[in-house]
Amino acid sequence: MPEAMASPTIKHWLVSKLLMGQSWRSYLKSLLTPFNIIAGIILAVGLPLTFIRFTQGIGAVSNLSNANPWGFWIGVDVLSGVALAAGGFTTGTAFYLFGLKKYQPVVRPAVLTGFLGYFFVVVGLCFDLGRPWRLPYPMLVSYGVTSVMFLVGWHVALYLTVQFIEFSPAIFEWLGLRKVRNWVVKLTIGATVFGAILSTLHQSALGALFLIAPTKLHPLWYSPFLPIFFFISAIAGGMTMVIFESMLSHRIFSRQVSPAQHLQLQEITLGLGKGASAVLFTYFCLKWIGVAHSYSWEWLNTPLGHWFLLEVFGFVLAPCLFLFWASRRNSVGLVRLGAIWAILGVILNRVNVSMIAFNWNQTDRYVPRWSEIAITITIITVGILTFRFMVNRMPVLYHHPAFLGDKNH
Amino acid sequence: MGNINRRTFLKFSVIAATLGAAPSAKSQENFSGWPERYGMLTDTTLCIGLNCRKCEEACKKVNNLSRKNLNLSDNSVFEHKRRTDPENYTVVNRFPNPNKPETPYYVKKQCMHCDEPACASACLVKAFKKTPEGPVIYNKDVCIGCRYCMVACPFGIPSYDYFDAYTPQVRKCTMCYDRIQQGKIPACAEICPQEAITFGKRKDLIALARERIRSHPERYHPHIFGEEEAGGTSWLYLTGLDSVQLGFPNALAKTAYPELTRGFLSAVPLVLTIWPVLLVGLYKFSQSRQVKESPESTQNSVEESHAGSNGKPDN
Ligand code: SF4
Ligand code: SF4
Numbered sequence: 001m002p003e004a005m006a007s008p009t010i011k012h013w014l015v016s017k018l019l020m021g022q023s024w025r026s027y028l029k030s031l032l033t034p035f036n037i038i039a040g041i042i043l044a045v046g047l048p049l050t051f052i053r054f055t056q057g058i059g060a061v062s063n064l065s066n067a068n069p070w071g072f073w074i075g076v077d078v079l080s081g082v083a084l085a086a087g088g089f090t091t092g093t094a095f096y097l098f099g100l101k102k103y104q105p106v107v108r109p110a111v112l113t114g115f116l117g118y119f120f121v122v123v124g125l126c127f128d129l130g131r132p133w134r135l136p137y138p139m140l141v142s143y144g145v146t147s148v149m150f151l152v153g154w155h156v157a158l159y160l161t162v163q164f165i166e167f168s169p170a171i172f173e174w175l176g177l178r179k180v181r182n183w184v185v186k187l188t189i190g191a192t193v194f195g196a197i198l199s200t201l202h203q204s205a206l207g208a209l210f211l212i213a214p215t216k217l218h219p220l221w222y223s224p225f226l227p228i229f230f231f232i233s234a235i236a237g238g239m240t241m242v243i244f245e246s247m248l249s250h251r252i253f254s255r256q257v258s259p260a261q262h263l264q265l266q267e268i269t270l271g272l273g274k275g276a277s278a279v280l281f282t283y284f285c286l287k288w289i290g291v292a293h294s295y296s297w298e299w300l301n302t303p304l305g306h307w308f309l310l311e312v313f314g315f316v317l318a319p320c321l322f323l324f325w326a327s328r329r330n331s332v333g334l335v336r337l338g339a340i341w342a343i344l345g346v347i348l349n350r351v352n353v354s355m356i357a358f359n360w361n362q363t364d365r366y367v368p369r370w371s372e373i374a375i376t377i378t379i380i381t382v383g384i385l386t387f388r389f390m391v392n393r394m395p396v397l398y399h400h401p402a403f404l405g406d407k408n409h
Numbered sequence: 410m411g412n413i414n415r416r417t418f419l420k421f422s423v424i425a426a427t428l429g430a431a432p433s434a435k436s437q438e439n440f441s442g443w444p445e446r447y448g449m450l451t452d453t454t455l456c457i458g459l460n461c462r463k464c465e466e467a468c469k470k471v472n473n474l475s476r477k478n479l480n481l482s483d484n485s486v487f488e489h490k491r492r493t494d495p496e497n498y499t500v501v502n503r504f505p506n507p508n509k510p511e512t513p514y515y516v517k518k519q520c521m522h523c524d525e526p527a528c529a530s531a532c533l534v535k536a537f538k539k540t541p542e543g544p545v546i547y548n549k550d551v552c553i554g555c556r557y558c559m560v561a562c563p564f565g566i567p568s569y570d571y572f573d574a575y576t577p578q579v580r581k582c583t584m585c586y587d588r589i590q591q592g593k594i595p596a597c598a599e600i601c602p603q604e605a606i607t608f609g610k611r612k613d614l615i616a617l618a619r620e621r622i623r624s625h626p627e628r629y630h631p632h633i634f635g636e637e638e639a640g641g642t643s644w645l646y647l648t649g650l651d652s653v654q655l656g657f658p659n660a661l662a663k664t665a666y667p668e669l670t671r672g673f674l675s676a677v678p679l680v681l682t683i684w685p686v687l688l689v690g691l692y693k694f695s696q697s698r699q700v701k702e703s704p705e706s707t708q709n710s711v712e713e714s715h716a717g718s719n720g721k722p723d724n
Binding site: 059062065093097099131135142143150193213224 | 490492493494495527529530531532533534535536551552553554555556557559560561563565567568569570571572573574576577578658659660661662666667669670672673674677680681684685688689691692694695696698699
């Protein structure tokens with residue numbers, strides 16, 4: 001980078017970094033795509049709702065109530081979001097710590113998805129918290145050390161930092177800052193170890209949050225093993241999410257990936273599919289150990305019991321077997337289908353624990369309002385737009401040509 | 410390749426120890442409560458409910474709650490079960506009496522002021538505090554509004570200002586903590602024309618309740634609700650029926666609620682110390698294996714293909 005930043009240089013820098021070398025006009029023109037138009041419509045609904053939320057209160061846009069303090073935002077944005085963002089930690093651990101080198105091409109995109117996933121979980125949380133501007137309070141002002149939520153808060157904050165460190169080499173390559181890049185890369189192994197520890201703890205802590213509500217959560221879902229259930233299913237969710245996300249980005253950003261990389265991704269997809277199938281099987285068995293442990297067999301033949309069976313057979317065992325079969329047949333397409341199935345299963349579990357099986361014996365039940373769902377969709381859309389913005393500019397899917405010789409960790 | 414040496418390794422352990430110290434549960438095992446704490450005893454067999462609800466009115470007065478929707482002679486409120494909310498820190502509900510249908514039971518509901526409150530153990534900023542005097546009080550100045558306390562409370566008591574965008578608070582009965590400190594008694598106990606609510610030292614109230622059960626066995630269900638439920642509460646109830654028939658939570662265990670998460674929290678330091686060892690060990694192992702397998706740098710194994718970085722974006 002030049003020493004003295006004269007204004008033409010800045011302009012040149014902005015054009016090359018932000019507009020990717022195009023003029024404003026052609027850049028704006030290139031934005032007129034069907035996807036962007038849909039995204040625009042979503043934002044046109046979501047932004048006014050956001051305004052209402054932050055000027056008239058949570059009640060103005062949601063069905064949350066005194067009887068049902070947690071709803072769609074916690075169940076989907078936070079619980080499912082964190083579970084599915086576990087891909088960053090699982091692939092990072094597999095590649096850097098277990099030495100499974102073939103996963104290298106998906107590490108950066110997975111870490112970016114993980115980082116953005118967590119970032120937008122926090123954004124979603126800001127809609128749900130009564131006073132979101134007090135988010136740093138548990139770190140700075142008052143320490144509720146007996147609370148599982150305290151642990152979640154700290155760990156998500158720390159983990160966000162760790163994931164930023166893990167991803168930042170890509171940012172520095174984009175900006176051409178070799179020195180900083182090579183310095184931060186040295187932190188990778190440490191960050192991965194620390195990230196794995198933090199993930200183990202906060203993924204399971206999200207399940208542990210519900211340990212305090214034995215009379216409110218249905219006996220088939222309430223279990224002292226909740227922390228383990230959440231942790232294991234998050235690993236499956238993270239792996240299948242990497243399959244799903246890499247499929248999308250190889251399709252959308254096909255210009256950035258070579259045919260050789262496409263082949264490589266097929267290998268990776270099959271490997272991840274096999275792995276996810278094994279994890280799902282473990283999870284399936286654990287779920288039954290949970291039922292046996294709390295002697296809740298008698299609940300199985302009730303309406304909610306059938307719903308439980310649907311979750312455990314239809315959305316854990318079925319995708320597990322499907323993924324196994326598909327990866328044995330070397331069918332990448334079917335593995336991807338199985339991955340989507342498993343992802344839906346993880347979301348279903350989080351929705352069940354936080355909404356459907358929660359307060360199951362109460363008369364005042366919660367049903368989300370359309371505006372809650374619309375806000376969630378808005379947040380996801382902004383997340384995807386951010387992902388695209390970064391992948392278009394930073395070396396996420398490909399190696400930066402100028403940094404081929406540099407160490408990666 | 411990153412070289413994890415002993416020093417870095419030690420650093421991990423230090424971080425682990427610091428992190429572990431924070432979330433580990435405070436040791437309050439076998440805490441049986443402040444001995445001189447106060448309590449309240451509601452004798453539901455004395456409450457008349459109909460055309461009364463004076464306790465609701467008094468509560469609103471001392472807590473400056475809106476009295477807009479309060480009409481004491483409107484008995485239609487008993488047709489539905491009500492819960493506590495930001496405008497009503499206490500509500501009286503009606504329950505049928507199977508033994509004597511013409512005299513139903515009226516049950517006043519409010520915060521139980523648990524001895525080891527679920528809400529307090531759940532709060533990540535310590536907004537709730539069990540005072541030595543007995544009341545469980547709330548500090549609006551630190552609350553971030555996560556509403557985990559509401560998820561945690563087994564009695565479904567705390568409520569939230571959902572329509573306040575800037576200064577929402579968790580709302581619940583304070584057992585008139587301010588008044589107790591001024592030497593007065595809680596407003597509901599003071600106003601109750603039936604003397605259905607008694608304020609006093611918790612241990613005296615338990616003795617009083619036992620005495621009433623002993624002298625009128627036909628009148629009372631032989632159990633003091635709150636003596637042991639959820640680890641014991643400051644607010645106690647005498648009832649004519651089993652508590653479940655009067656809207657109290659079903660299957661409430663005697664264990665104090667903080668117990669439920671203590672096991673998990675005490676496993677945290679364990680993970681924090683064992684995981685780093687395990688993971689770094691794995692890393693070392695995989696490193697040594699790779700060196701054996703392919704002596705040259707692993708980087709070559711990676712297909713180094715790439716497309717132009719400054720190409721057109723994919724929008
Ligand atoms: S009844 Fe609920 S709000 Fe009141 S002290 Fe107990 S846990 Fe807290
Ligand atoms: S809502 Fe407030 S008082 Fe309740 S747990 Fe959260 S921070 Fe604590």
